[in-house]
Amino acid sequence: MKNILLFDYIKQSKRILITSHFSPDPDSIGSALYVYNMIKSDIDRSEGDQREIRVCIEGLIPSEFSFLKGFSDITHTLLVDCVKEYEPDLLIMLDGNNLKRFSKLEEQASEILQLISTKSIKTVTIDHHLEDGRDDVDIFINNKRSSTCEEVYGIFTRDFGWETDKSDMEPILFGILGDTGRFLYKNGFHRETFDTVSDMLDAGLSIEELQGRMNSLSLAHIKIIGELMKNLQQKDDYNYSYLSDEFTEKLVEENIAQDIYGSAYHLFMDNYIRSIEPNKWGFVLIPDMTAPRKYYKGSFRAISDLIDTTIFAKLLGGGGHKPASGFKIEAQSFQAALDIVHQTIVDNRVEAYANK
Numbered sequence: 551m552k553n554i555l556l557f558d559y560i561k562q563s564k565r566i567l568i569t570s571h572f573s574p575d576p577d578s579i580g581s582a583l584y585v586y587n588m589i590k591s592d593i594d595r596s597e598g599d600q601r602e603i604r605v606c607i608e609g610l611i612p613s614e615f616s617f618l619k620g621f622s623d624i625t626h627t628l629l630v631d632c633v634k635e636y637e638p639d640l641l642i643m644l645d646g647n648n649l650k651r652f653s654k655l656e657e658q659a660s661e662i663l664q665l666i667s668t669k670s671i672k673t674v675t676i677d678h679h680l681e682d683g684r685d686d687v688d689i690f691i692n693n694k695r696s697s698t699c700e701e702v703y704g705i706f707t708r709d710f711g712w713e714t715d716k717s718d719m720e721p722i723l724f725g726i727l728g729d730t731g732r733f734l735y736k737n738g739f740h741r742e743t744f745d746t747v748s749d750m751l752d753a754g755l756s757i758e759e760l761q762g763r764m765n766s767l768s769l770a771h772i773k774i775i776g777e778l779m780k781n782l783q784q785k786d787d788y789n790y791s792y793l794s795d796e797f798t799e800k801l802v803e804e805n806i807a808q809d810i811y812g813s814a815y816h817l818f819m820d821n822y823i824r825s826i827e828p829n830k831w832g833f834v835l836i837p838d839m840t841a842p843r844k845y846y847k848g849s850f851r852a853i854s855d856l857i858d859t860t861i862f863a864k865l866l867g868g869g870g871h872k873p874a875s876g877f878k879i880e881a882q883s884f885q886a887a888l889d890i891v892h893q894t895i896v897d898n899r900v901e902a903y904a905n906k
């Protein structure tokens with residue numbers, strides 16, 4: 551039913567805008583580019599079709615994603631500027647369910663909400679995260695699949711039956727590999743996931759090649775991962791590590807790119823923080839590279855069914871999934887930020903375990 555309505559929206563709108571969460575990961579950019587490419591092909595198929603389509607994503611976009619079809623078409627500006635200038639009548643938001651995930655600054659997010667209501671822009675969210683705190687939209691789709699990529703593939707390729715070639719599938723497989731941790735994490739719909747992935751392998755895509763694009767490292771990555779290993783600590787029942795303000799400021803002086811900083815942090819977190827014995831969960835805290843000594847961002851990781859880390863992340867202004875969540879806080883210093891995180895754990899640990 552929702553898919554039929556979405557189909558009508560896409561067919562009847564004149565200017566369609568696609569977005570996904572800022573500083574995109576493979577699932578975010580993969581789902582955005584797939585939806586963009588599918589609708590663009592639909593427009594191109596029928597001669598004289600007046601519809602226009604754009605994809606706009608805020609924040610840092612890793613250059614390793616540039617091989618994906620449609621990458622060079624991404625409008626890389628503030629979302630609010632794109633909404634004002636392009637004047638879409640349909641906004642499709644992917645891999646997030648609150649405008650604050652798509653537009654980095656809070657006042658800009660509220661400005662977009664204002665524009666949505668004054669300009670009567672139709673809104674669609676397709677997501678797979680927990681739903682609390684989500685924005686009200688005209689169509690909300692979340693079937694709790696492993697990734698937004700799986701959700702959108704189920705709609706456009708499977709349900710609508712739109713022609714999908716190998717280059718259309720590539721962003722989808724990239725996103726699934728990213729969000730499933732290459733099929734590592736608990737997945738309530740594993741048959742559907744492997745069935746979807748079988749389509750991609752039949753089309754000739756290679757898991758090895760795509761995973762290779764996610765795993766390739768520079769010396770700068772190794773240096774950052776090494777620092778995180780050096781700073782690793784254990785406290786009570788959890789592991790944690792961090793980068794100091796001084797270390798991060800030195801990276802800025804050395805012109806280390808933000809995407810390297812971000813991907814090294816993710817690699818350390820996804821591979822180590824929940825598996826240093828005897829603990830099975832933990833967090834990593836790092837200064838925001840653009841504003842050290844002011845903003846600090848962190849992520850929690852846990853093995854499945856142990857603890858609900860979103861209990862902590864939400865109190866720290868973030869969210870996500872029970873075993874994997876993130877947050878960003880403002881603090882006077884790195885130590886102050888770290889103290890806030892520890893205290894949040896101490897105060898809410900019982901509830902977090904109970905909610906597993």
Ligand SMILES: [Mn+2]
Nearest residue numbers: 577645698729
């Ligand atoms: Mn995702």
